[in-house]
Each structure stands twice: as structure tokens, then as C-alpha cells.
Amino acid sequence: MKKLIELLKYDYPIRITRYPDGMYCAEIEMIDGLCAYGKTSGEALSNLNEVKEAAFELMLSQGKEPPVPVVKLEIPLNVFKKIQNKSKLRQFVKA
Secondary structure (H helix, E strand, C coil): CCCHHHHCCCCCCCEEEECCCCCEEEECCCCCCCEEEECCHHHHHHHHHHHHHHHHHHHHHCCCCCCCCCCCCCCCHHHHCCCCCHHHHHHHCCC
């Protein structure tokens, strides 16, 4: 199981929404309910980082591992065929 310090290093995709009342919501969509609010987008983002750390601590204390971000990279087949050492990449290839 990963440690908290490792998990906090990941860059999670964040969505920031401004509501009609002027408040901002920053959320990590890949983790249901993980969001924070603020009067500015910066405040919402700062609050999100605090909430994320607390949420991850709670998950780990319950024996649950928070999900880690996944990068989706699409490489055209003709380019992929030219890559050397494909054997090292095959484990990451999804057909």
C-alpha cells in the first residue's frame, strides 16, 4: 500500500466550477465527493489540497488505497511500429 506522502505527489486532474452565487468548487472527479469550496478559484484549490490530504489519511487508516491518476496516451499505430524496445512498453498497451 502506498504511503500518504507518495499519494500527495500525484497530479490529479482537477475541475474548477464557478457557481452563480460567485463561489468556486474545486474537485477531483475521479474520487467521488472529493471537493472543496472557496470565494476564489485559488482558495477553492487550496482548500481542496487540505481536504485531499485528510481524505487520503482516512482512506489509508481504513485500509483503502486512494486511486492514482492514469495517463491516457494515444500513439498512432504507424508511429508505434517505429518505436524500439516495444517489449518494455507492451505491458502498458491496451488494445
